[in-house]
Amino acid sequence: MTSPTKPEVVDNPDAKRFEIRADGELAGFAEYRLRPKSIAFVHTEIDSRFEGRGLGSALVRTALDDVRERGLTVLPYCPFVRRWISTHPDYQDLVPADKRAEFEL
Numbered sequence: 001m002t003s004p005t006k007p008e009v010v011d012n013p014d015a016k017r018f019e020i021r022a023d024g025e026l027a028g029f030a031e032y033r034l035r036p037k038s039i040a041f042v043h044t045e046i047d048s049r050f051e052g053r054g055l056g057s058a059l060v061r062t063a064l065d066d067v068r069e070r071g072l073t074v075l076p077y078c079p080f081v082r083r084w085i086s087t088h089p090d091y092q093d094l095v096p097a098d099k100r101a102e103f104e105l
Helices: 056-071 079-088 087-095
Strands: 008-010 018-022 025-034 038-046 073-076
Touching: 008 038, 018 056, 018 079, 025 056, 038 056, 056 073, 056 079, 056 087, 073 079
Parallel strands: 038 073
Antiparallel strands: 008 018, 018 025, 025 038
16 A cells, blocks of 8 residues: 655646645645735635645645745735634735735734
């Protein structure tokens, strides 16, 4: 019996989304709209076959780390991304201070 492979997150700019692959399959994605200085996350989805494995959190953490390295601000319109940021205060600085109230952060 083979052990599961470590999930891999990649940015797929042609599809305008970060994707997470697990066990060689597309397990989920976080769609975005990219602007020159910001990125708006609009929808996140994990395939039901992969739920309960923490892939949504791994996807969002990796995407936000990438965004931080690129110097972009985040507009978390997606409820999952917004909720994740609200429970990880060290990522709240990615959301512009003047927009945090709008996102209840």
